[in-house]
Amino acid sequence: MEQQISITEFEKDILQGLSSSPKHLYSKYFYDDEGSRIFQDIMGMPEYYLTNCELEIFNTHKGGILSHLPKSHFELIELGAGDGLKTKILLSYFLKQQVDFKYIPIDISKDAVKKLLITLKKELPMLNVDGQIGDYFKLIGDLNTNDKSPKIILFLGSNIGNFNQNKALAFLHELKAVMHSKDLLLIGFDLKKDKDLILKAYNDPHGHTAAFNLNLLRRINRELNADFTLNDFQHIETYDSESGTAKSYLLSLKKQEVFIRKLMKNISFNKGESIYMEMSQKYDHEMIDNLAKSSGFEVIKNYHDSQNYYSNSLWRVLPSSE
Numbered sequence: 001m002e003q004q005i006s007i008t009e010f011e012k013d014i015l016q017g018l019s020s021s022p023k024h025l026y027s028k029y030f031y032d033d034e035g036s037r038i039f040q041d042i043m044g045m046p047e048y049y050l051t052n053c054e055l056e057i058f059n060t061h062k063g064g065i066l067s068h069l070p071k072s073h074f075e076l077i078e079l080g081a082g083d084g085l086k087t088k089i090l091l092s093y094f095l096k097q098q099v100d101f102k103y104i105p106i107d108i109s110k111d112a113v114k115k116l117l118i119t120l121k122k123e124l125p126m127l128n129v130d131g132q133i134g135d136y137f138k139l140i141g142d143l144n145t146n147d148k149s150p151k152i153i154l155f156l157g158s159n160i161g162n163f164n165q166n167k168a169l170a171f172l173h174e175l176k177a178v179m180h181s182k183d184l185l186l187i188g189f190d191l192k193k194d195k196d197l198i199l200k201a202y203n204d205p206h207g208h209t210a211a212f213n214l215n216l217l218r219r220i221n222r223e224l225n226a227d228f229t230l231n232d233f234q235h236i237e238t239y240d241s242e243s244g245t246a247k248s249y250l251l252s253l254k255k256q257e258v259f260i261r262k263l264m265k266n267i268s269f270n271k272g273e274s275i276y277m278e279m280s281q282k283y284d285h286e287m288i289d290n291l292a293k294s295s296g297f298e299v300i301k302n303y304h305d306s307q308n309y310y311s312n313s314l315w316r317v318l319p320s321s322e
Contacts, residue, residue, distance in 0.1 A: 011263060014220055018260075018267045018275070025216055027162050027278035031080075033111040035215050040083055041208045043157075047200045050158055050190055051086070053310035058089040061303040061312075065090065066097065068300055068314055070150045070182065073100040075143065078154040079136045081105030084116045086156060091124055101152075102128040106139055140178045151183040156312070158190040161281040165291075168281070172295035176317060185297065185315040192244045192282045193309055202246050202280060203237035210235035213248055213277050225261035232256060236274065244282035249274040288313055 010029065017024045031039070043051040058065075076094075078087055084105060091103055103120075107113050113131040120129050132139050143151065153175070163171055175185070202209055213235050217228040233250040240246075252269035259266050283291075285302065288311065292299050297315040304311050 011224060014224060014260070015263050015265060019265075022274065022276060023267075024276040028108075029219065030212060030216055030278070031108050032215075032219050033109050035212060035219070036082065036107070036109040036112045038208060038212045038215055041206075042204070042212060043082075043085070045201075045204055045206060045208060047204050047206075049197065049201060049309055050188075053305040053307070054086045054156060054188060054312065055089065056305045057303050057310065057312050058086055060305075062090055062093045064301070064303065065186070065312075065314065066094065066099065069099075069152055069184070072150075073102075074150040074152055075102045075104055076152045076154065077104045077106065077140060077143065078156070079106055080155070080157070080159055081107045081116060081131075082112055082157075084120065087154065088120075088123065091120075091127060095124060095126055102130060102149075104130050104132055104143065106132045106134070106136060108134065136175075140175075148180075151179065153179070153183065153185045155185065156188040158188045158280065158310070160187055161190055161283075162278055164279060164281070168291060169295050172291070172297070176296045179317055181317055181319070183317065184300070187313050187315060189283045189288055189311045189313060190280065191309055191311055192241070192284050195239050195241050198239050198246055198282065199237055202239075202248065203235070209237070209248070213250055216277070217250070220260070224263060226258055227261075228258050229256075233275075244284070244287075246280040246282065248277040248279070250277055283311075285311075293318075 013026055013029070017026065042048055076090075078084070081087065094101060105113060105116055107116075110133050113133050117129065117131045120127055140151070140153070160168055160171070179185070214230045214233065217230055217233065220226045221228050232253050234253055236249045236251050238247050238249075252271060252273045255271045256269050257266050258269070288302065289299060292313070292315055296318050298318050300314040300316055302311045302313045
């Protein structure tokens with residue numbers, strides 16, 4: 001009789017993804033502690049223009065952003081806070097303006113939240129902060145149940161670009177379902193631009209992006225007792241200028257088999273076969289407006305960097321959707 005194995009969501013997703021044709025893995029699993037650390041390296045690269053663009057937007061438009069926020073107490077909730085580098089510009093400015101708010105950074109990485117709280121205590125000791133670890137929607141839902149203060153939700157770093165159109169809509173519908181009518185959403189969008197500029201950001205000469213993708217194989221080795229040899233896979237990046245879609249793959253450099261002991265499963269690869277790892281959707285303004293309307297929001301204002309590479313878009317819930 002075949003042994004019945006009880007598996008977690010992570011194990012189920014890995015098994016399903018690597019058993020599919022074509023093979024794929026979910027980018028949400030990139031962010032273990034090591035993945036989060038590598039992503040900080042990515043954000044610090046000169047080729048990764050997104051970080052500097054968002055820093056410029058916040059430095060230039062922090063007053064304009066604040067002008068749209070509630071005058072009374074509110075909670076500033078950041079989804080996937082990481083090291084909080086960009087958000088600290090807003091936090092520092094709000095404190096100087098004596099704004100009454102609480103900052104709630106949420107991240108799946110316990111290590112990232114711990115380090116952020118230590119840094120904030122040192123750099124902004126007057127900040128009212130409450131770090132949270134875990135699932136975005138459950139935590140926001142709990143916060144909205146426990147505290148009726150308006151919520152300003154930050155979803156920065158072009159993280160929305162990791163979803164295709166259908167998944168972006170599903171994510172935003174789920175987010176809207178835990179928001180109240182006075183809540184706002186500030187969301188980052190990477191804009192369509194020169195192909196070479198985008199490929200340099202996602203296939204960098206330092207090897208950080210390759211390491212970021214390969215780290216998921218390392219995580220599978222560690223948590224599922226698999227035997228991936230990382231040197232047998234190569235990171236590949238593509239970009240389609242018309243659709244604005246960048247995609248990452250890991251390419252098998254030889255015909256091989258990988259054994260996932262915890263699942264008692266052999267995964268076969270042909271030479272040149274790829275694992276689809278993640279996408280990064282680039283937007284134009286029409287796409288941003290359509291995404292907002294389709295998910296029950298309306299755009300209050302779009303803020304841009306000086307080169308128009310990037311946009312932070314401030315949204316509110318459509319009154320008709322209440």
